[in-house]
Amino acid sequence: xxxxxxxxxxxxxxxxxxxxxxxxxxxxxxxxxxxxxxxxxxxxxxxxxxxxxxxxxxxxxxxxxxxxxxxxxxxxxxxxxxxxxxxxxxxxxxxxxxxxxxxxxxxxxxxxxxxx
Numbered sequence: 001x002x003x004x005x006x007x008x009x010x011x012x013x014x015x016x017x018x019x020x021x022x023x024x025x026x027x028x029x030x031x032x033x034x035x036x037x038x039x040x041x042x043x044x045x046x047x048x049x050x051x052x053x054x055x056x057x058x059x060x061x062x063x064x065x066x067x068x069x070x071x072x073x074x075x076x077x078x079x080x081x082x083x084x085x086x087x088x089x090x091x092x093x094x095x096x097x098x099x100x101x102x103x104x105x106x107x108x109x110x111x112x113x114x115x116x
Contacts, residue, residue: 003111039086
C-alpha cells in the first residue's frame with residue numbers, strides 16, 4: 001500500500017480505540033462489538049475470521065497468512081510498531097483527531113525512513 005492509501009483508510013475508517021468496555025480484560029480488539037477497529041483491524045476485510053482473533057499481529061498473520069496482502073506494511077516489525085502506537089500511545093488520549101494524527105505520524109515516519 002502507498003502512504004496515501006494507508007492514511008486514507010485511517011481517516012475514513014478509524015473511529016477510536018477498539019476496546020470492549022463491557023469485557024473484563026478491556027483489551028484491544030481487531031473488531032469490537034460496537035464496530036471499532038484497532039490500527040491493524042482497519043485493514044482486515046469485513047467478515048474475515050481474523051477480525052475475531054485474540055492475540056498479537058504476529059500470531060494473527062501466522063493463523064491467517066492470507067491477511068498479509070491487506071496489511072499496510074509488509075514488514076512484521078513495522079506492523080507491530082503500528083499496533084503499539086494504537087495500543088499504548090493512544091491509551092490516555094480521548095480526542096479522535098489526536099489519535100488519528102499519531103497513527104498518521106507513524107505512517108509518515110515509516111515512509112520517510114524506510115520507504116515501505
